[in-house]
Amino acid sequence: MTTLAPRRGRHGRDGSHALAAALVSAVLVCGSGVIAAAPVTHTVVIEGVKYTPETLTVKGGETVVWVNKDPFPHTVTAKGAFDSHDIAAGKSWKYTARKAGEYAYICTLHPNMKGTLKVE
Ligand SMILES: [Cu+2]
CATH class of the missing domain: 1.20.5 (Single alpha-helices involved in coiled-coils or other helix-helix interfaces)
Known part of the structure; x- marks a missing residue:
């Protein structure tokens, strides 16, 4: 016992x-x-006519969400790689990075806005 x-x-x-x-x-x-x-998600905030962070490094298969906090539209456009088209004020756009590389992107509406997505 x-x-x-x-x-x-x-x-x-x-x-x-x-x-x-x-x-x-x-x-x-x-x-x-x-x-x-x-799933891993990263966020880039678009505010004040710029991307924050400007450079983001992710791993393949991870998702990036760009959130537009400005009161007017922006785009996230990397020629030949990805293009959000217009992201309206208060809206967001999601992209899942599949291919390794370094992607410089701009806003086609404000071409002085620049960002870089690095995919490892
Ligand atoms: Cu813009």
Whole structure:
């Protein structure tokens, strides 16, 4: 009787250790990018006729959202790579980076607005 109770207790603790170890390895696998399970989203704010941050580095498969906080439209245009077309005031536009490279983009409505998306 008295020997059973401690053994049950030990089994319970072993179970939690195994679960904790499984959770830790799952996080490590995700962190190393082996499994692209958890979607990663980056945000670029468009405000004051500029992109913030101006240069953003992401990994392939990650998503970037440009949020236009100005009271007029902007675009996010990298010739030959991606083009948001007009993003109305208060709206946003999403792009999932698939191909590694460095993409300089502008706003076609305000060509002095410049940004760079680096995809690793
Ligand atoms: Cu603009």
